[in-house]
Amino acid sequence: MSTLKVRVDQKKLDRAAYVLKCVAHPVRISIIDLLDQRERLTVSQLQEVLQVEQSLLSHHLTNMRDKGIVYTQREGKNVYYFLTDNTITDIIGCINGCKLF
Template sequence: METECFTWEELEKLAYVLKAVAHPNRLKIICLLSKNGEMSVSDICDRMGCSQALISHHLTDMQAKGILLIRREGRNAFYSMASDHVTEAMRCMMKCTK
């Protein structure tokens, strides 16, 4: 099955990524990382005012789905965006909602 502009496989991949970021906390994390580059879990928690358990859950899931990169240094974990594609898509979607 194919639409005019996307194959079925492309649509499945797009839905997978959209589901992975479809939460306000996850979108806020993406904004923070896009603006600040690499950040530690504790820095993200401080900026968001959420518990470490909640933030870690979101970070781990987005990292597992290829949206975020992780770098470990001792007991600390530092996250960054895997690419700027998700942020670009967010900007595009915001234009569509205006």
């Protein structure tokens, strides 16, 4: 038992918990999945696929931006959303592969 230890650095564990709390919502996980497929999307494009009210979608995107999950880039009238780190999309594979779901 003496060789048993936590294999992840505490700083990484803290960040993982922070990020997982942020994305722990079906709409937010769906946003991650869609941004993995297209790299960048507008609120209108996301809303078309997700079929949620724009105000609710904007709330989720603002929360994700504030937590550092997505960032934005304005091009004319459009604001595009991007993932800050594409490795977060690994969560989609974990969900699909997990027998608990």
